[in-house]
Amino acid sequence: MTAARKPLIGIVAHPNQEGPEEVNSRYLGRKDDVGAILRAGGLPVMLVPVYDEESWAEAFARVDGIMLTGGWDMGPEAMGLVSHLKIENPNALRDQADLTAARMALALNKPLLAICRGAQVLNVAAGGTLVVDIPSEVPGALKHRRVPGEGDVFQNHAVTLAEGSLIADIMGSLEILSNSFHHQAVKEPGLGLRVSARTADGVIEAIEHPQMRFCLGLQWHPEEHSVPQTNMQPIFERFLQAASGG
Ligand SMILES: [Mn+2]
Numbered sequence: 001m002t003a004a005r006k007p008l009i010g011i012v013a014h015p016n017q018e019g020p021e022e023v024n025s026r027y028l029g030r031k032d033d034v035g036a037i038l039r040a041g042g043l044p045v046m047l048v049p050v051y052d053e054e055s056w057a058e059a060f061a062r063v064d065g066i067m068l069t070g071g072w073d074m075g076p077e078a079m080g081l082v083s084h085l086k087i088e089n090p091n092a093l094r095d096q097a098d099l100t101a102a103r104m105a106l107a108l109n110k111p112l113l114a115i116c117r118g119a120q121v122l123n124v125a126a127g128g129t130l131v132v133d134i135p136s137e138v139p140g141a142l143k144h145r146r147v148p149g150e151g152d153v154f155q156n157h158a159v160t161l162a163e164g165s166l167i168a169d170i171m172g173s174l175e176i177l178s179n180s181f182h183h184q185a186v187k188e189p190g191l192g193l194r195v196s197a198r199t200a201d202g203v204i205e206a207i208e209h210p211q212m213r214f215c216l217g218l219q220w221h222p223e224e225h226s227v228p229q230t231n232m233q234p235i236f237e238r239f240l241q242a243a244s245g246g
Pocket of ligand 1: 179
């Protein structure tokens with residue numbers, strides 16, 4: 001008897017944004033993202049931003065699910081803005097690759113797990129808007145990230161999950177503690193998306209698409225095991241279950 005075929009999860013790799021040109025021409029994936037998929041029983045493969053249209057289409061036909069990962073801000077063009085002073089370290093190549101992946105996942109009803117920046121990309125791909133800079137746009141905003149010199153990378157905060165939502169069902173609770181390391185957030189949800197989690201300051205922490213097999217955008221980082229009180233692995237397990245046709 002042969003083992004069941006593992007679902008193939010396409011993780012969109014990102015351009016290296018640090019250093020000289022020869023270093024910038026490399027594409028990266030993060031150990032924690034890959035590890036979370038492996039632990040949940042999936043086979044992660046990297047999709048690279050230099051694919052042409054035909055390669056994207058073929059890659060999409062083969063993978064069983066798509067994962068968009070964390071990173072720097074989206075650029076103004078990707079968000080439909082002329083410019084914005086508070087955008088941090090955007091990369092047009094990455095925006096284009098992530099948006100292509102999100103749009104194809106939506107169009108093909110492919111299971112999609114979008115983390116942090118990925119959730120923002122998902123929202124923009126569906127026609128939604130973003131809070132470009134939380135501290136200046138959200139009155140009374142909680143702290144959603146730490147800056148260098150403040151110790152641990154992550155700020156932790158409580159998140160309230162919407163009753164009846166996919167994320168509440170996965171977590172088995174309407175209140176969780178999550179890590180937080182983001183500068184932007186979803187503002188107006190895109191077509192078909194619903195808000196399924198917020199922090200006490202009203203910042204949107206999760207979006208999902210109830211009409212899709214599995215489409216979840218999380219503002220926090222479930223792939224990082226920085227909050228021992230909250231087991232995030234069920235998120236990946238449910239994603240893999242959807243990707244394997246369950
Ligand atoms: Mn947050």
